[in-house]
Amino acid sequence: MDLNLNAQEEAFRDRVRDWLAHNRPVALHQRGVVDGKTWVQRAKEWQRKLYEAGYLALSWPKEYGGQALDPMRQAIVSEELMRANVPGVIGSNAISMLGPTLITWGTEEQKRRYLPKILTAEEIxxxxxxxxxxxxxxxxxxxxxxxxxxxxxxxxxxxxxxxxxxxxxxxxxxxxxxxxxxxxxxxxxxxxxxxxxxxxxxxxxxxxxxxxxxxxxxxxxxxxxxxxxxxNEGWKVANTTMVHERNWLGSSPQRLFDKLMERARDLRRGGIALTSHQLYRHRLAEMQIDVEAMRLHSLRLLSNAIHKRPGGVENMVAKLVGTELHHRMALTAMEMLGDYGTLGRGEPSALDRGVWSATWFGSIARMFGGGTSEIQKNVIAERGLGMPRSR
Ligand SMILES: Cc1cc2nc3c(=O)[nH]c(=O)nc-3n(C[C@H](O)[C@H](O)[C@H](O)COP(=O)(O)OP(=O)(O)OC[C@H]3O[C@@H](n4cnc5c(N)ncnc54)[C@H](O)[C@@H]3O)c2cc1C
The missing domain is CATH 2.40.110.10 (Butyryl-CoA Dehydrogenase, subunit A, domain 2)
Structure with a gap:
C-alpha cells in the first residue's frame, strides 16, 4: 500500500509542525517546583494543551473526546512530536493502554465517565x-x-x-x-x-x-x-491492554539515536570526533540500520491499523527489538562518555543535564516493563514461528 502523504496529509503535518514550534512546554525536564508549579501540574498542563490543540488520541470516537480520524493522522502527529523532541504526556499509559481497552470492553457509562478525563489529564x-x-x-x-x-x-x-x-x-x-x-x-x-x-x-x-x-x-x-x-473473564480484557502496551513501549528509538549522534559528533578521542572513529562509526552505522528497520516495521503496524487487521506478534517484535536497541544505544553512550557517564541529573559537570545515566538505568527497566525480553521471545517463538512450547 502507498504510505506516502497526500496533499491534505502534508498540509496537516505542516500545521502540527508549526503548532509545536510555537508551543514548546517550559521546564518539563526539571522535577522540582518551577514558577510555583510542581512537575505533575506542569506535565498535566502540557497534556491538556496538546489535547485542546487536537493532537491526542485522534482516532478515538468523537463522543468520548476523540476525533474519529484515521490512524494515518495519529501517525503523523506521533512522528512530529518525536521530530520536535517535546516531552511525552503524563497520561500516556492510560491514553495508550486503558483507553483502547475501555473502547473495546467498557460499558457505555464507563466510556463516558472515564475516557474524556484520561485525555484532559484530570485523572491520572x-x-x-x-x-x-x-x-x-x-x-x-x-x-x-x-x-x-x-x-x-x-x-x-x-x-x-x-x-x-x-x-x-x-x-x-x-x-x-x-x-x-x-x-x-x-x-x-x-x-x-x-x-x-x-x-x-x-x-x-x-x-x-x-x-x-x-x-x-x-x-x-x-x-x-x-x-x-x-x-472472571478479566484475562481477555487484560490481554487487550497488553497488546496496546506493547505497541506503546515498542515506539521507535529514533529520537535517542539522534541525540546519540549529536553527542558522538561533539566528543573526541585522541583529537578525533567519535563519528570518525573506526569502532564507533561501525557501531553507530549498525544502530542506524536497526532504527531504519524499526521505522519500516512501524509502517507495517500502521498498515495493519489502517486495514483494521488485529495485531499479532508484530507488536511483540516491536517491543522486543525497540527496547533492546534502546539499551544498546544507552550502553554505547555510556562508553562514549567515559567518566561523565556516571554523572546524573543535577550534577554541575554532567553533560546533557545528566540524561545519559538516567537513560542507561531506564533502558534496563524498559526490557522488563510490559513483559521481559525472554517472555517476548518465548511468545514470538511459539505463536509467531510455531515452535514447541518452552517448559
Ligand atoms: C520500569 C518498570 C515499570 C513497571 N511498571 C509496572 C506497572 O506500572 N504495573 C505493573 O503491573 N507492573 C509493572 N512492572 C512490572 C513488570 O511487568 C515485571 O517486572 C515483569 O513482568 C517481570 O516480572 P518480575 O519482575 O516479577 O520478574 P520475574 O517474572 O520473576 O522474572 C525474573 C527473570 O526470569 C525470566 N523468566 C521468567 N519466566 C521465564 C520463562 N518462562 N522463560 C524464560 N525466562 C523467564 C524473566 O525474563 C526475568 O529475566 C514494571 C517493571 C519495570 C521494570
Whole structure:
C-alpha cells in the first residue's frame, strides 16, 4: 500500500509542525517546583494543551473526546512530536493502554465517565497487574476481590506499580474465583486510589528516583459498576491492554539515536570526533540500520491499523527489538562518555543535564516493563514461528 502523504496529509503535518514550534512546554525536564508549579501540574498542563490543540488520541470516537480520524493522522502527529523532541504526556499509559481497552470492553457509562478525563489529564492512572510472585507468570496473581452486595472487597498487594504515588485511579487485575483454573478466575477492575484501605509505598530505584510503588489493599471497597468485561473473564480484557502496551513501549528509538549522534559528533578521542572513529562509526552505522528497520516495521503496524487487521506478534517484535536497541544505544553512550557517564541529573559537570545515566538505568527497566525480553521471545517463538512450547 502507498504510505506516502497526500496533499491534505502534508498540509496537516505542516500545521502540527508549526503548532509545536510555537508551543514548546517550559521546564518539563526539571522535577522540582518551577514558577510555583510542581512537575505533575506542569506535565498535566502540557497534556491538556496538546489535547485542546487536537493532537491526542485522534482516532478515538468523537463522543468520548476523540476525533474519529484515521490512524494515518495519529501517525503523523506521533512522528512530529518525536521530530520536535517535546516531552511525552503524563497520561500516556492510560491514553495508550486503558483507553483502547475501555473502547473495546467498557460499558457505555464507563466510556463516558472515564475516557474524556484520561485525555484532559484530570485523572491520572496506574496499572495494577504485577504482584510479588506474579510478574512474568501474571495469571498467578493472588490479590483477592470478593463480592459483597454491589461492591467488591479487595485485599492483597501489587508491586512495581508505575506512578501509583501520583495516580487518581488504577486499572488492575484481581482474583474473583480462586477455585477456577488460574486464567479463568481473574477480573478487571477500575479502582479509585483515594479509597480507604489503600496504602501506596514508593520504591527507591538504583538511580535514586522513586517512580514506582508497592500498593497494599486492606478491605478496599470497589463498586461493582467498575468491573470491565464479565466477572472472571478479566484475562481477555487484560490481554487487550497488553497488546496496546506493547505497541506503546515498542515506539521507535529514533529520537535517542539522534541525540546519540549529536553527542558522538561533539566528543573526541585522541583529537578525533567519535563519528570518525573506526569502532564507533561501525557501531553507530549498525544502530542506524536497526532504527531504519524499526521505522519500516512501524509502517507495517500502521498498515495493519489502517486495514483494521488485529495485531499479532508484530507488536511483540516491536517491543522486543525497540527496547533492546534502546539499551544498546544507552550502553554505547555510556562508553562514549567515559567518566561523565556516571554523572546524573543535577550534577554541575554532567553533560546533557545528566540524561545519559538516567537513560542507561531506564533502558534496563524498559526490557522488563510490559513483559521481559525472554517472555517476548518465548511468545514470538511459539505463536509467531510455531515452535514447541518452552517448559
Ligand atoms: C520500569 C518498570 C515499570 C513497571 N511498571 C509496572 C506497572 O506500572 N504495573 C505493573 O503491573 N507492573 C509493572 N512492572 C512490572 C513488570 O511487568 C515485571 O517486572 C515483569 O513482568 C517481570 O516480572 P518480575 O519482575 O516479577 O520478574 P520475574 O517474572 O520473576 O522474572 C525474573 C527473570 O526470569 C525470566 N523468566 C521468567 N519466566 C521465564 C520463562 N518462562 N522463560 C524464560 N525466562 C523467564 C524473566 O525474563 C526475568 O529475566 C514494571 C517493571 C519495570 C521494570
Amino acid at each position: 492512572w496506574c496499572q495494577g497487574y504485577s504482584e510479588p510472585g506474579a510478574g512474568s507468570d501474571l495469571a498467578s496473581l493472588r490479590t483477592r476481590a470478593e463480592l459483597d452486595g454491589d461492591e467488591f472487597v479487595v485485599n492483597g498487594q501489587k508491586v512495581w506499580t508505575s506512578g501509583a504515588h501520583i495516580a487518581d485511579m488504577m486499572f488492575g487485575l484481581v482474583r474473583t474465583n480462586p477455585d477456577a483454573p488460574k486464567h479463568k478466575g481473574i477480573s478487571y477492575l477500575l479502582i479509585d486510589m483515594k479509597s480507604p484501605g489503600i496504602t501506596v509505598r514508593p520504591l527507591v530505584q538504583m538511580n535514586g528516583e522513586a517512580d514506582f510503588c508497592e500498593v497494599f489493599f486492606d478491605n478496599v471497597r470497589v463498586p461493582r459498576a467498575n468491573l470491565v468485561g464479565e466477572l
